Every structure is written in C-alpha cells, then in structure tokens.
Amino acid sequence: MKRAAAMPIGARLTLCAALSGMLAVSAARAGSFEECIAGLRGPALASGVDGATFDKMTRGLTPNPDIFEFAKAQPEFKTPIWDYLAGLVDEERVADGRAMMNRYGQALASAQSRFGVDQATIAAVWGVESDFGRSFGNRPIVQSLATLSCGGSRQAYFRTEFFAALKIIQHGDIDPNQFVGSWAGAFGHTQFMPSTFLRTAVDGDGDGRKDLVNSVPDALASTANYLRKAGWVTGVEWGFEVRLPGNYSGPSGRGRKEPMSAWAARGLTRVDGSPLGGGPNSGLLLPAGPSGPAFLVSRNFDAIYSYNAAESYALAIALLSDRLRGRHGLVGAWPTNDLGLSRAERRELQTLLMRKGYDLDGKADGVIGTKTKQAISDFQARAGLTPNGRASTSVLSALRR
Template sequence: MIKKLAVILLSASLSTSVLAEEKTQADFDVYVAALKKEAIEKGYDQALIDQAFATAKFKKKVISADKNQPEVKETLETYLPKRVPQWKIDRARKLYKEHQDVLEKVAKEYGVQARFIVALWGLESNFGKIQGGHSVIASLVTLAFDGRRETMYKNQLWAALDILKEGHITLDKFKGSWAGAMGQTQFMPTSFNSYAVDYNGDGRKDIWTTEEDAFASIANYLKQEGWNDDLTWGRQVKLPEGFDNANILKRGTKTRGQWLEYWKNSERSLADWQALGVRKMDGSDLPNVDVTAAMVMPDDTNGRMYLAYDNYKALMHWNRSYYFATSVGYLSDRIGYPAIK
C-alpha cells in the first residue's frame, strides 16, 4: 500500500512538473491578455499598454536562467578575489578621480561617502558597462507568467509601466538583466520608483546613461535606509579561543524582520566586544569609540569574522547577502582615502 501510494504521489509530481514545462506561447498570450485587462483596470493608458506589451514575448531563456542559477560552493576566500580583483580596484580608483567633483558633491548632499557609491557602481554594473540587454517588460511578464513568484513580478511590472509613463526612459531603451534589474545601479523597478534621483535636473531619472543620476540614486538609497557617514561599514576581526558564537549572525535564508531581530541580539558596544576578547586582525585593541556592532560570520567558525556597524544593515537591505555586503565594504576600503587624493 505504501509502495503504491509512493508511485501515485510520484506520478502526480511528474504530471505537475510536465504541465509546468508544457506552458506554451498560446498560454502566454492568454496570460498577457489578462495582464493587459488588469493594467487597464489600474488606470494605465491604452496606448502605453499596447506599446509596452507588444514587447512582451515568451522568453524561455529567462525562466531557464531563473530556475538554474548556479549553486557553486563559495567562501569569502574564493569569492572576494573574483568579485574584487585588482583590476576592478584600479578601475574604481581611476573613475573616482575622473568623477571626483560630482561624487563628492553627491556625497556631501546625501551624507554617504563617495567610496561606497563607487563600490556599489562597480559591483552592480562594472561601472555602467554591464547593464543587461533584455527587455525589462518581457522579462517581468515572463517571470510573472512562470507563476512561482507571480505577485512579486506583477508588482515589478506595474512599477515598470510607471517608469515608462513618467518618461524616464523610452521603450526601445528599457533594458536590463534577465530578472528585470536595470541600469548602472541595477535597481528593480520598485526600487527605481523609491530611490532613483534626477540629479542633473533634466526631468528624467536616468540611471542608464547619466552617471550623476546613478551616483545620486545610489546615495539616496543608502541614505533612506539609514546610512551614517560618521561610520564606516565594519572590520575583520580575530576571535579568542573558545569564543561563544551563539549570537553571531550566520548565513541562512531569513526574512528581513528575522534578520534584524538576529542583528539586535548580536549587537554590542565595541567596549563589550573588546572585553570578550575580540581584537583587530593584527591583534591590537578595537577602537576606543562609542559605537555598537554586530558580529557577522559569512562562512563558518573557520572563516572570516567581521564586526559590522549600522551601515552594514543598509548594504544588506540593498542585497541580503553577507558576501555582497562584505564585498562592497572591501572594495570601498581598497579604493581608500590615499588613492583618491
């Protein structure tokens, strides 16, 4: 009986899988028609809908890319050299100098150090060079049609229509990654609508071709998420033998709310961490300043440990990955103050 039940369940599972894989262009066309009707009900102009959805082709490669993202086993020791090679550090320093006037003006206005703006610019789009060539509308419609995260991608789609309606980009240039991330900042459409800035005052928030807008948009994002330019991001530290790692922030998929609760439980003053035996990597004392920090363990107890300051939370809001947030901090440090003066 148990064996028979297992066969039935397996058959049902396979049938569901086959049905999912058998979605056709005809199914897609029906789905698009329903989306267009919903867009009308939301108040979008018929001409905009017709133009935008004319680009909404069924992109099997987008679904394939979403389902088959690489799961390579990484540690920070292997990740950082690939994400932040010396050529990228050199390029970041060079471009900082080239854009120094506007970067430092933006930094002052938003209260976000320029080196972090450049680091995010470099890591997200290779300083604007790699923005993706997929139709944003086509990608978002395809991912919504796929169904696994339909609500999320439909919300992104409505936000994308808002961007077109407001004239920030023309449809033919509305390109991004296969997942819908856009421009030099690689904002998703909802992030664009929340954080993008028309810094040069030309009436468009142009994160695709206007560096000033991209820089200000990055800074605005961080500032709105609580950035404090009196602080840096964190520092790598050494732990004493037998350190209790109960309240260290570890890797794992958690909601934003759960992660912030873990942060709160881990947070201590630098004086408290000093008393617990935590030291700088060279063995010297932690800074004698009135600052709190949480302990972050991106890998395991044999890997790197970081004391992360409040600004780290803003980086984790941008991308809730310890590897990503740490790479931004690492590149910003390598850009460094002496290199930009």
Template sequence: MKTPSYFSGSARYGLVLALLAIFGLVGCATAPSIVGVKPIQVGSEAVEHHQKFAHWVAEFSTSARAAGMDEDTLHMAFDNVRFVPRVIELDRSQPEFTRTVADYLDNALSTQRMTRGQAKLRELRPVLEPIAVRYGVPAEILVAIWGMESNYGSFVGDIPTIDALATLGFEGRREAWARGQLLAALKILQHHDIDRDQMIGSWAGAMGQTQFLPSNYLAYAVDADGDGRRDIWGSVSDVMASTANFLASSGWQANQPWGQEVRLPPGFDYARAEDAVRQPTTQWTAEGVQSMDGRPLPVLADSSILLPASARGPAFLVGPNFRAILRYNNSSSYALAVSLLAQQLSGGPAVQAPWPRDLQLLSRSQLLALQSALNVRGFDTGTPDGMMGPATQRGVRQYQRSLGLPADGYPTLELLQRLQ
C-alpha cells in the first residue's frame, strides 16, 4: 500500500510501522486495535477495511489541500485519524427516529432537566438577557436547547470531530455531506479556534455545548465575551450568543411564540395537518380550532397544525419559530421537546391531551413492507426505502381515506396488517 502523500518524516515512519504490524512483519500475531475495534487477524476482512479507510483519508486530504488547507493542518487532523465503528451504530439508531414521541418527551422533559434548567435560568440571567434582547430569542429557548444538547454543558460528547466525520464520509451513506463538514472542521483547525484534541462532540460531528456542526460554527458562532475566540466548548456567553445567532438567522421572529397545544373541531380534515398547509391563525379559528384554555390563538401569519402522534394524540399549532428550531435539528420530536421545555421553564403548561401510549413506531423493515404494499395497491409512496417522508405520508393518507379512516398520514402496525 502506498503511503499517503501528506505523511512525512516521523509521521510517515509511524504509519509504516503500523502497517507492518498489520501485515505481521514486525513479529505481531495481530494488528493493533483501533477505537471500538477488536484486534484483527492478519489477512482478515478488517485489514482490507483499514486499508480502504486510509486510502479514503489520503484522497480526501488531496481535495482538502486543493481547497486551501495547509500541510500543518492536514498533519494535525489526519496523522492519528481513526475509524470509529460506534459512529455508524449511532447513526442508525437516532432516538428522535426510533422512539415514539411520547417516550422521547418523557426523557426530554424529565423533572431533573426541568429543575436544572430553572436553576440555570436564575444563575445566568445577567448573561442571557442582553443576548435575548440583541437577537430576539427568549432566554428560555436558549436554555432549553442547551439542556437538550448537552444537559446544560455537562456532556458535550466524547468523539473526536475529525474521526467522526471521516468515519461517516468513508462509510458512504452521507458521504457528500460528511466531506463538506470535514472540510469545515479543517478550516476551524487552520484558523486555530480550537485544538484537535479539544474538538470533540457527537457521533455526527456536532460540537460544543449546543452541538454546532462545523459548517454552522463557521457561519454563526459568535465571540460574545470578547476574548478573540469563538469558544462554544467553554464560554457560556459564546455558547448562548452563537445559538441565538443561528436561530435569528434561521427565521426566528421576535416576540412570537413557537405555537401552542390546540383542540381540533369535530370533523376536522386530518389531511390538512401538515407543514405544507400554512395559513393565518384567524383562519384556523374560523375553522373551529381552539386553544386548550379557551383564550384566542396567538397571532401567527403563517401557521400549521402538527400531529406528532397521529389523530389520536395531542395537536399543536406551530409557526415560524417552530420551523426555526427544526432548522437546528430537523426532527419534529426534537423541536417539540425544545418548545415544550422552554414553555415550562417560563411557567407555561405541560401538554394536556393524553398521548396514545399503545402507539408503536414501525421498524425500518416494517415501513419498507408498508411502502411496497401501498405501491402494489396503487397508493404511490415512491421507491421503497424504509424511511418516512412526504411521499410515504401521502400514500398513507390516500389509503386511510379509502378505508374511511382519519387521513393523518401516520403509519401504524394496524395499517400494515390490513395491507398484508
């Protein structure tokens, strides 16, 4: 195997020794282990995997050099880069997409998280208030995101960002995205905003106390404490201002609520409960949508109805600020958790309508079977892939209508069994 061109001197010598060890040429019966990988036998498929990973890193380094990365940065990033199998495992089991929204919210809105959040709000008011005024984002929203992302800074992740993104890029499911984020991470290193050893975060490459992707760091991170560094790992001021700047740049509307829980009228057309159907709250009111306490709905010019747990669960009226949170993390469960946590931190109510606790998410294989069965019946869901998207939701709605059921677009085990 040819040694990648960006290795030289002692780094190249170390790599050569490592490769010799892999092939058993320095008296080792097995190759050295990497993070999360057991020692591998000479000649095994794992050896070939390691070779391919090294080749991918070398190829990426060439493209990064062409994009302006200097040799010192490439050495810093890749001399000891490692493939992390745990990253791939976590990528395939994200809690926002593998747990029901009720289960997800039970954890997100725990008593401990609420209590700590209230304490942090009191403690950090002098820091938070000027930031809230400057960006128009309430302190409770900033603290809620902080609580969701790192439990108020107590855990920012333990995976080196370079390793995580190189692993995702090599694995290939989202290679183009991972390559873009990895190049952004190199720019952060080259700018000396953070050392490689301190650039740690989640399996997805998100960094700091509110988990910024590298590209978002470059675009939105703020040096609020004036020390010359945009430190989202250690400076609470920088963390909060950066998070507020991201939301304000993503369409956050000052002095507007994220939305609220609502009661839908009898005979409501559940097919209209989707993001594509947006209208003023005055129109929803005219159609019989009401707040839970009977007060007028908030004034939102561009609002939609959200049913996170089918027609059987709670309903929410959501507006532009909810969609801004979705740009932070494109999961309705996450955005709802942040919104409800902030609402309760500011003294607002918890969700009042009961969650359908017996409702189960379909596994990927079950959703794949559902999509295939719907296609066969003429309810087009696109190419079956086991992932829930707009096309699948439309197909489910059409099938529900054909059965005279509420067309909420929610895939259930009962629907799958009927199709089979």
C-alpha cells in the first residue's frame, strides 16, 4: 500500500520510463542477479533482517524480468477514465460490496469506531483493490521485490520494500507460501506494500497477529488505520458531483481548495441544480476536462488518493463508496460516444469473440489481456472500425449484430 517517495501502494506504481531498461542492463552493471542479491545481505541485516531469514528466502532465488513489462501498462495512467471506472464501479461490484458489508458488518463497524473512517469507504477500498478478496495477485512477493531491487530505475525504493517483506516473514505475520500478490509487491485483501504493512497494519480480530491475507477484519482495520494516518477527517464527505456554469473557465485542480462560497460565486451548483450549501474547503476535480463530470473534493479525497497516487483510482473508490451508501451514480456524461464496458459486458464480448473463432484460451473472465486486445483489433479491422484493441460499446454492439 502507500508508497514512499511518491510511489503508490498497489500494483500500480508510477515507474519512470527508464524501468524499461530491463533487468539485463542492471545486471550488466552489477555483474549478475546473484551478485546483486549477495550484495544486499549486509544492508538487509543492518535494517533488521536476520541472516537466517535472508539466506533461507534468497537461496536459489531467480529474477522475473516479465515484471518490467507489467510496469509499463498501469491502467490508472493508460486507460481512458470512462473505461477504467466502467469496470471498477459496475453493478456487479456494488452488489458484491453490499453483500460483503452485510457479512462483515461487525468488523467494519469496529474499524470505523476505532479509526473514524466510515464503513462504505473501507469496503470500497477492499472492492477496488482485490474485488473483495477474489484477486490478490499470484506473483511471489519476495521474487518480485528482489527483481525490482536489482533492476529498473527505483532500486533504492524497492530494496526498502524487499527488506520489509523479509521482516514480515521473520515476524511470522504471513506464511511465506501464501506471500503472493502484485508484480510491484502489494499483497492481501487491501493490497498493502510491505513497508506500509510494517507502519500501519493492525490486529483487527484480536488473535494477536496482523494477517492481511487470511483475516478480513485485520485487512479492514489496517486500511482504516492507513486512511486515518493519511489525514482522514471523521464525518467529512469525500466530495460530491457538481454542475458547472456554461463555458466554465475558472480554476480547477484537486490541490486548489477554496470555501464553498467561492465556488458558489463562480456559478457552481450541486449536480441536481441545488445550492452547494456548506462544507469543507474543496478543490474542483475535472477528470475529463470541463465537458465531463465535475466534482468538488475535500481532503478526505486526498487521503484516498494517497493510497495509490492516481485521481482515477481515488475517484473509483469515492464513487463506489457512494453507491455502497445507496446513493445514485454519476449524472454527468463522459465526453465520448463510445463508452467503456462493465465486467459483465466484457465477459459477453469475450464470449462473442470466441464464438467467432478467436483464441482466448477458452476464458471469458472479463480481463482484457493481450489475446483479447489482439482479437478485438482484428475484429475491428474486419468490421470497419478503428483497430485500436479497445473493449468498448461500439465493439460489443458490432459483435452482437
């Protein structure tokens, strides 16, 4: 989870383009991956990792150079926001979230009481990060972080995470055989980075352990603790959707927070046309420019943003939390005539592609990977559409025909 030095918590860290230098370049400088790991033993022990743990976890360890390809395709920064939100805040996730809030109501209520973060926001983080525990990632954390510690452009950052992961194993918090997650080292129900685990993980179920993999109460309480430490203010909303006056050209930006009276003076209203009313100082968020949906966001939105530094990510959690509270979804329209697809629609799209003979390994899982993109692009070309490989309403409509 939360990154150090402007690195996001989850599988979606903002790595520079130099990351594509690949492990081979770094290995050429360091001599080899094995030599690099051997050279990390001293710094690891100095940081508090014991020698036995380091030796056991690195014996026979090999790098995974595929990780550098994953780093170049982070959806928060590559995907149109209407596509990104369509898959994260769909009716399926809302229904699942409400069911999980009912199932884990006691744990959520305890986390809210203890840390002051409302239950819907905690649940929304859980839903976006791991689909309520369905998708942790399956890459060995130690291998991933060791690879990133010896290659790429942020080796110092990832070495800190590598050492933190070894300490987690050393402390007995996570079974090494279950210590898997994202390519970047995030793990568990709410996808903490190892250093964040060491700083903010708490015992939520009273068993004396902090286990974000096997204990939902631990994960929910730890997430609430993280948000509190990130500046969450109890009782303050993340924000709300607003309506801009025609041809609005005034200030905007999450960081430029002003009183509601200042925004009202510029002609902004709530999305239903009613007055803004009172509230905390807020910034005007225009994720698709003034022609798309607009939001006034408080410092609690910033707390969510700190979890993974992308406004689209924070907005997904914020909007999902509203839906989990029983509120309506977006009112404003995105500035496109070709919207993104929900996960159910993506599965339908894949099913229809396979019926046309495209090889997707027999999977209609809603995940738009390389094979699906290639199939979409080929179908688009044959259907007279722009062959961009994007899963959109135009492609689904053409397939249905």
